[in-house]
Amino acid sequence: MTRIKDLEIFVEVADQAHFARASEKLHTSPASVSRALTRLEDALRVTLLERDNRNVFLTPAGQQVYRYAKETLAGWKQLKQQFTFQGQLAGELSLFCTITASYTLLSDVLMEFRQRHPQVDLRVINGDAAEAVTAVQRGMADISIAAKQSDWPESLAFLPLQQVPLCLIYPIHQSPTEPWWQQPLILPDSGPVRKIIDRALANYPEKAGVQSTVSGHEAVLALVALGFGVGVVPDLVVTSSGLDAKVHRVPAHEEFGHLNVGLCAKKNRLQDPLLKAFWETAESLVLPLRGES
Secondary structure, three states: OOOHHHHHHHHHHHHHOOHHHHHHHHOOOHHHHHHHHHHHHHHHOOOOEEEOOOOEEEOHHHHHHHHHHHHHHHHHHHHHHOOOEOOEOOEEEEEEEOHHHHHHOOHHHHHHHHHHOOOEEEEEEEOOHHHHHHHHHOOOOOEEEEEOOOOOOOOEEEEEEEEEEEEEEEEOOOOOOOOHHHOOEEEEOOOHHHHHHHHHHOOOOOOOOEEEEEOOHHHHHHHHHOOOOEEEEEHHHHHOOOOHHHEEEEEOOOOOOEEEEEEEEEHHHOOOHHHHHHHHHHHHHOOOOOOOO
């Protein structure tokens, strides 16, 4: 009989497309991951995964099993949530966010939620802010902290937490009065901030060009602090990093604006008991931004 844990391991390997990353996320050994996948393939008598030197790919059979596993795990999760301890909710809720966002934007919400629902296991998944929306859409997380954009998916709900201004950052040895677009640029490889910068650069034909692209705002800040170029990041990333003394921080021009950061979840899942409880906890603590929905 296939074990629930084997299905969880299979889904994580498929989501990560990498054995080592999956074992790290699951806090288990690569050997345990390999054994779980072998059990599944032996039980079904099909090959579920193909691999090269770097990544893992689902076979056609693996794609079918992946869909089945996701549905089965979601059903098992809902079933567990029906059982309570002394009338309290129980189960697991997954939250995708950057390390910075978890303790700057959600600390009060997380503390209050744990006090209200101590039997709920809250699993925090740290990752690049650019992947926050995708993490919810693909079912990798129940909820995430994301920046709302103009092309926001209709299927996703959004609860504003904070308007986060963007700032220009220069290496400490460089004058912040030098035009930013004429400097070597350190850019995030994707996400809303990258889109904002690309739109701004279109107005400057004399731009210097991209020095590096990295994953995450924290990585942009680190390279700027090391003197590799100039960047644009959310202001709270600098204030929370401990690197603010190693960069010049100046308010970004009006062309950059700010990020409207909040909670993101699938609309059709907001009645899920655990997700609903978390959403309501956040609503009770955070004043929604005026004029936003």
